[in-house]
Amino acid sequence: MHPEKPKHDFEPKIIAFVCTWCTYAGADLAGTSRMQYPPNVRVLKFPCTGRIDPVFILKAFQQGADGVLVSGCHPGDCHYIAGNFHARRRFAAFRKLLEFVGVDLNRLQFSWVSAAEGGKWVEVVTELTEKVRSMGPMVEFKELALEEQWSGAIDTPELKEAYEQI
Amino acid sequence: MTQPIDTSIYAAVTAAIQGEAKRILSEGQVTAIVGYAAARRKGSAQPIVISQPDDAQKLIFTPACVNNLAVYLTKAKKEIPKTGKIGIVVKGCDLKALAGLMGESQLKRENLYLIGVPCAGVLGSTIQPDTELTSDSIAPKCTECNERMPPECDFVPAVQVPVNQGLEKKYAAEIARLEALTPQERWAYWKEQFSKCIKCYACRQVCPFCFCEQCLCDRNKPQMVETTPRPAGNFAWHIVRAMHLAGRCAGCAECERVCPMDIPLNLLNRKMAKELKELFEHEAGFEVQEKGPLNSFTDKDDQSFIK
Amino acid sequence: MSRIGVFICHCGENISRTVDVERVAAQVGKLPGVAFSTDYKYMCSDPGQNLLKKAIQEQKLSHIVVAACSPRMHERTFRKAVEAAGLNPFLCEMANIREHCSWVHEDKEEATAKAIEIVGMMVERVKKNRVLPTITVPVTKRSLVIGGGIAGIQAALDIADCGHEVILVEREPSIGGHMAQLSETFPTLDCSQCIMTPKMVDVANHPKITLYTWSEVELVEGYIGNFQVTIRRKARSVDEDKCTGCGVCMEKCPIKKIPNKFDCNLGMRPAIYVPFPQAVPNTPVIDRANCTKFKTGKCGLCQKVCGPGAIDYEQEDTLVVEPVGAIVVATGFDLYTIDEKPKGSAIKGYGEFGHGKIPDVIDGMTFERLASASGPTGGKILRPSDGKEPKQIVFIQCIGSRAREKGISYCSKVCCMYTAKHTMLYHHKVHDGQAYVFFMDARTPGKNYDEFWRRSIEEEEAVYIRGMVSRLYQKGDKIVVMGSDIAVGVQVEIEADMVVLATAVQPQKGADSLAQKLGISYDKYNFYSEAHAKLRPVECATAGIYLAGACQGPKDIPDAVSQASAAAAKVMTLFAKDKLEREPIVARVKEGGCVGCFACKKVCAYGAVEEKEIRDRQGNLIKVVAYVNPGVCGGCGTCQATCPSKSVELDGYTDEQIVAMIEAL
Secondary structure, eight states: OOTTSOOOSOOOOEEEEEETTTHHHHHHHHHHTTOOOOTTEEEEEESOGGGOOHHHHHHHHHTTOSEEEEEEOOTTOOTTSSHHHHHHHHHHHHHHHHHHTTOOGGGEEEEEOOTTOHHHHHHHHHHHHHHHHHHOOOHHHHHHHHOOSOOOOOOSHHHHHHHHHO | OOOBOOOTHHHHHHHHHHHHHHHHHHTTSOSEEEEEEEOSSTTOEEEEEEOSGGGGGGBOOOTTOOOOGGGGGSGGGTHHHHTSOEEEEEOHHHHHHHHHHHHTTSOOGGGEEEEEOOOSOOBOTTSOTTSOOBTTTBOHHHHTOOOOSOOSOSBOOOOOOOOOOOOOOHHHHHHHHHHTSOHHHHHHHHHHHHHTOOOOOHHHHHOTTOOOSSOGGGOOTTOOSOOSSSHHHHHHHHHHHHHHHTTTOOOOOHHHHHOTTOOOHHHHHHHHHHHHHHHHOOOOOSSOOSSOGGGOOOTTOOOTTBO | OOOEEEEEEOTTTTTTTTSOHHHHHHHHHTSTTEEEEEEESOTTSHHHHHHHHHHHHHTTOSEEEEEESOHHHHHHHHHHHHHHTTSOGGGEEEEEOIIIIITTOOOHHHHHHHHHHHHHHHHHHHHTOOOOOOEEEEOOOEEEEEOOSHHHHHHHHHHHHTTOEEEEEOSSSSSOGGGGGOSEETTTTEEHHHHHHHHHHHHHHOTTEEEEOSEEEEEEEEETTEEEEEEEEOOOSBOTTTOOOOOHHHHHOSOOOEEOGGGTTSSEEOSEEOSSTTOSSOOOEEOTTTOHHHHHSOOOHHHHHOTTOOBOTTOOOEEEEEEESEEEEOOOEEEOOSSOOOTTOSOOOOGGGOBTTBTTEEEHHHHHHHHSTTSTTTTOOOOTTTOOOOSEEEEEEEESTTBGGGTBOSOOSSHHHHHHHHHHHHHHHOTTOEEEEEESOOOOOSTTHHHHHHHHHHTTOOEEEESOEEEEEEETTEEEEEEEETTTTEEEEEEESEEEEEEOEEEOTTHHHHHHHHTOOBOTTSOBOOSBTTTBTTBOSSTTEEEOGGGSSOOOHHHHHHHHHHHHHHHHHHHTSSEEEEOSOOEEEOTTTOOOOOHHHHHOTTOOEEEEEEEOTTOOEEEEEEEEOTTTOOOOOHHHHHOTTOOEEETTSOHHHHHHHHHHO
């Protein structure tokens, strides 16, 4: 049917946290306009970006997401007055924290997509999918999840000695 | 090069604290005072709660008075403030924690009698208590301290704090070093650090701001954060901890001091403090703030990271 | 144990063309907890809904997932169907496999795999859904209207005409507001008093309206449907019930030379006065600061001459408490004054225009009083300084408005039109006079507005000069106006007899403190903020409080009246039911875990979070926790994301539900 469609060795898992009023509606519009985009994204609907807890992003990575998208209403358009303003601050801080502990921020995308921006939704999702696909799987959290027990190096002589005596 | 730090004022500070404590206890201005007393090991100090004027002589201030006593007014020791107005001995860094707690409705200023301590610095967490205070033995947080005289206290001993010149800012240097690494290298660094964690939660226990009665990380419906001391769970715990303290941490570095595995926990807190200052011009201070940086906003906040 | 039913819709071929719906049904059927799964051509059709209802009953299903179009399309449909079958509607979720799947992908294999995952995610979510009962809040069907200008009057009349009681509070001795001060109104030039005073009388005579003039709102407690408003009725020194409004007291009052604020201080009034003859109520008030009786204890003439014995020097302020269900705020505007600037104000004055220093430099409202037939000059345009008729008059627009560097960046909206009107009124009254207007640009959107403005130039001979005035100064009995005409590129100097400044429209003084009492938000100029600039322009973010007129932003009369009627319609919508019903997607505090840091309160845009004391049986305070008022909560969930211990939870979007979805991936 689509012989030109390239096959990839790796298909990333992308999780999108979106608000119901703008970005979810924007994604709906992409659908009603029959725009096409990669099928890698799974959408989780929230009332507002203000509801999105940073822990969910962490949890998504731990559950094997290779990329995470957070998207909501443009500033000033929030259905709940100011939820997106609070989210903007929260995520500005959180992404700095993730960056500091070594998460590649190319895997974490934030966007404002309005209910009228079906095209922007397609663009954002496609771009993130392609970027993450070229980066390969998010191995850091997956490897971490596979490690059992204390993996800290026994790097002092006295610890080593004590360990060997056990 | 090691340079000595002048702590000659500490004797006068101790005397002044004792005098003031005796006065306010005997006048009945406070029902109890949380302060420092000598502990058993030579040169060491420990927190103490006194309620008798005669016990005022037990109070001391030395470079070994490392604890942030603010933690004794919240959490497990909640019954202490209930007895009435409480006196508390505070260093500048501890006072910031108190200001934060007042902003979060955990304490009321009118219920406290603040005995401020002019402080030239305290000892680092791995240093023996009777060690002389020098640029090497000083706690890293003290190398970055700008407020050696706690303001707006009910009582501050009238002494001049000697100025320490040119101490290397240890956290700033370490943060800069880590920031210069690649994400992979940083991940490796923190993976190594966090995998040492034994989930003893001493960091949580000692933190004045971890005052939740039920920690998010202990919940199992749903389990937001894995509770076992596996690397994955450790990693999640430390990220959640740093995020929950962002914009609130007053920089007392108690988490780092009590960590039995020597994880540089305050690095995360300092990094977040640095970012919040750059992003939102927020800094932990002595003034009680109505809202913190992460529960307020302006319509002009940075959104360069949002597509 | 949940018995989940999953219903996969083909949507004709819209879904089944790219998604193998049978395979989805089969795969999802294997998930733990799923008791029943099927596919059907059109789930939203009657037979489709019946299939759903029948399956719920026959299969004893406990939770439902409908995999079909977007929940924005049919969530309500299916939740209704589920409710009809006896389940709580919030136990039904939709999986969006059309807009988010079949319509945006072409590869059937990929789309089917994605659909299975989407449905699986919703199955895990619905397991954690809880029964949510509809929330009802009782509604007191009385409303408060604050401000008795045209907006407040219109709102009060509309609500009262619907049969609901209205309390109308006005700070001044009479209702009428600024509209009562105007001479004639654009774009029709009908007399303002002629259209305004009948409405004022309607208010006074309306059996459903309680009018409190010379009164102010002191305290507002409660929430939508259930406000308790304390109103301070300032001492009038005249018993409103006894006074017949005969006016003898005003005639006899020996103190006669007090500048009347209503006449922009051009006319004089006695110490016992009504601000203007058509005042409603027609009950005088004693200006205690200027009354001899209050100053020295002597006089008392008004009491002696008052037939009904209505004068009461002993009267004191009284407080009345009114329970109301809705509040309309219509506090209106005030004009920017150039001479008085509060210390520390961001707004800088226009010292260069000499307002307050040169007597013949007046503002637009003063001109209205001069032009008004009932004004201090009986409708003659006369200079305040010497009473001469000005033969050259200069109008300057945008004084204060649209001047960022002076502190106000907005357009005051009405000045272009009223200046055009002023030039006409002037031309009608001073036939040999010449009017000049300095303007930046003319803003005349509105029905018949531009035609009106053009008329002032083409028929009424006003000379419009595009450019600003740099300076004006008194020279003998003339005022020299120096400006530039940027259209021609020359400097202009006009020797005027009188200058009228179109000063900016600002919110009433004290607008900010009233907002704080009401718990509504306001912008940096103190204009009140609507909940949504486009879609909710008359509602405040605080539920149950509505805005009308210029308190929200500069407005002309038709705009203010429209908004007032819109606000009244909103109030009537609220009053249409005995109880306010709302979707139960609200935040709830788990008091056991709450430590009372009130981060939730800090982020709540609706002011829905209150402080609640928890006491033991002896009445000892155990702790103070947060409480979310379900009538006020907007349901955004920002509080939950902010709460460190997650002790506040948004029903319908709980952490359990969301984590279940993430873990299903």
